Amino acid sequence: xxxxxxxxxxxxxxxxxxxxxxxxxxxxxxxxxxxxxxxxxxxxxxxxxxxxxxxxxxxxxxxxxxxxxxxxxxxxxxxxxxxxxxxxxxxxxxxxxxxxxxxxxxxxxxxxxxxxxxxxxxxxxxxxxxxxxxxxxxxxxxxxxxxxxxxxxxxxxxxxxxxxxxxxxxxxxxxxxxxxxxxxxxxxxxxxxxxxxxxxxxxxxxxxxxxxxxxxxxxxxxxxxxxxxxxxxxxxxxxxxxxxxxxxxxxxxxxxxxxxxxxxx
Numbered sequence: 001x002x003x004x005x006x007x008x009x010x011x012x013x014x015x016x017x018x019x020x021x022x023x024x025x026x027x028x029x030x031x032x033x034x035x036x037x038x039x040x041x042x043x044x045x046x047x048x049x050x051x052x053x054x055x056x057x058x059x060x061x062x063x064x065x066x067x068x069x070x071x072x073x074x075x076x077x078x079x080x081x082x083x084x085x086x087x088x089x090x091x092x093x094x095x096x097x098x099x100x101x102x103x104x105x106x107x108x109x110x111x112x113x114x115x116x117x118x119x120x121x122x123x124x125x126x127x128x129x130x131x132x133x134x135x136x137x138x139x140x141x142x143x144x145x146x147x148x149x150x151x152x153x154x155x156x157x158x159x160x161x162x163x164x165x166x167x168x169x170x171x172x173x174x175x176x177x178x179x180x181x182x183x184x185x186x187x188x189x190x191x192x193x194x195x196x197x198x199x200x201x202x203x204x205x206x207x208x209x210x211x212x213x214x215x216x217x218x219x220x221x222x223x224x225x226x227x228x229x230x231x232x233x234x235x236x237x238x239x240x241x242x243x244x245x246x247x248x249x250x251x252x253x254x255x256x257x258x259x260x261x262x263x264x265x
Contacts, residue, residue, distance in 0.1 A: 005028055005029055005030040006023075006028060006029050006030070006069040006070050006109070006110075006257070006258075006261065007029075007030050007032045007067065007068050007069045007070070008020070008023050008029050008030065008031050008032060008033075008068070008069070008070045008071075008072060009032055009033040009034075009035075009063060009068045009070070009071050009072070009106075009108075010023075010031065010033070010034050010035065010071075010072045010073070011035045011058050011061075011071065011072070011073040011074075011075075011095075011099055011102070012035065012036065012058065012073050012074045012075045012076065012095065012099075013034040013035055013036040013041070013045060013054075013074070014036065014038075014041050014074060014245075015041050015044040015045065015048070016034060016041075016044065016045050016048050016049060017245065017246075017247055018074055018114070018245025018246065018247060018249070018250040019072035019073075019074065019112065019114075019245065019250045019253070019254075020034060020049065020072075021048075021247050021250070022247045022248075022250035022251045022253075022254050023070075023072070023250075023254055025247070025251070026251075026254050026258065028258055029070070029254065031049060031052050032052070032053075032067070032068060033052065033053050033054075033055060033063065033068075034049065034052055034053070034054045034055065035054070035055040035056070035057070035058050035061055036054065036055075036056075037056060037057065042054055058095050058098045058099060058102070059095070059098045061102060063102070063106055064106070065105065065106050065107050066107075067106070068106050068108045069108055069109045069110065070108050070109060070110040070111070070112065070257060071099070071102060071103055071106065071108045071110075071111050071112070072111075072112045072113075072253070073096075073099045073111075073112070073113050073114075074113075074114050074115070074245050075094070075095050075096050075099060075113070075115060076093040076094070076095065077115050077116040077118070077119075078091065078093050079091035079093055079094040079122070080115060080116055080118045080119040080122040080133065081116050081118050082116075082118045082121075086118065086122050086123065086126075087125075087126055088122050088123050088124050088125055088126070088128070088133045089124050089125050089133065090125050090126055096113075096137065099113070100137065100140050100141070100144075103141070103144060103146070103171075104140070104144035107144075107145070107173065107175065108173065109172070109173050109175075109176065109261070110170060110171065110172055110173070110257045110260070110261075111141070111146060111169075111170075111171040112168075112169065112170050112171075112253045112257060113167075113168075113169045113171075114166055114167065114168050114169070114245050114249070114250070114253065115166070115167050116165075116166070116167060117152050117165050117166070117167045119133065119134055119137075119167055120134050120152075120167060121134075122134065124136055141171050145173055145174050145175060146171040146172060146173055146174065147171065147172050147174060148169055148170070148171040148172075149169070149170055149171075149172075149186055150167060150168060150169040150170070151167075151168055151186055151187060151190065152165050152166070152167050152168075153165065153166055153168060153190060153249065153252060166245075166249055168249070168252060168253050170186075170253060170256050170257060170260070172260055176264050177264065178260060178263055178264055179263045179264075180263075182263055183259075183260065183263055184259070186256055189255065189256060189259065190252055
């Protein structure tokens with residue numbers, strides 16, 4: 001493995017508190033681009049990453065092959081969540097097809113995705129069999145040259161201030177040789193990480209997905225769901241915070257990517 005930093009393009013970036021921030025913290029990743037449509041989130045991205053290009057639309061993003069080593073993405077979860085209608089590909093918020101088209105065209109070394117566990121069982125379209133959406137994702141990744149591994153993690157094991165589960169996926173390009181026989185299984189790697197965390201079981205169950213010591217949160221950000229927020233700015237902040245990936249969970253993915261990269265020839 002070379003010493004050059006992995007060049008990252010992050011899609012569906014939100015406020016950049018997940019994959020972008022965690023990648024920078026490693027010291028081994030160079031953030032080369034972000035992509036977000038929400039105006040409030042874009043303002044936060046501009047403040048947080050002033051020298052990084054911010055693209056407006058994942059559907060029409062133009063980045064050339066060879067410019068990016070890792071694509072990370074946190075697509076909207078509403079099309080797949082068991083708490084919603086689970087419309088899958090029929091939901092206008094579903095941008096995973098656009099993300100996969102970029103992966104196929106740019107051909108990065110790694111592709112990383114996070115979402116709700118419901119993505120595993122969601123139908124591709126209403127009326128289809130459960131799980132057909134994720135099966136299609138895996139099929140497309142394989143056809144464009146990637147082997148994927150995925151895992152569901154309990155978030156509280158890693159010190160986050162909310163209880164839940166997240167689906168994490170890492171797809172590795174078959175374009176370079178990887179010594180899989182030497183590779184530690186991902187669940188073993190994650191197990192060693194979670195053992196390092198001391199959990200505070202006194203935390204309440206209604207908490208934002210991002211801890212206060214990771215991303216600054218304004219006053220009244222922790223108001224339980226259903227309680228009026230009082231102003232537009234607070235509502236925007238609460239929505240952005242509620243949708244972001246905790247940096248500690250993003251770290252799980254980056255550590256896997258950097259570990260696999262160390263095994264390449």
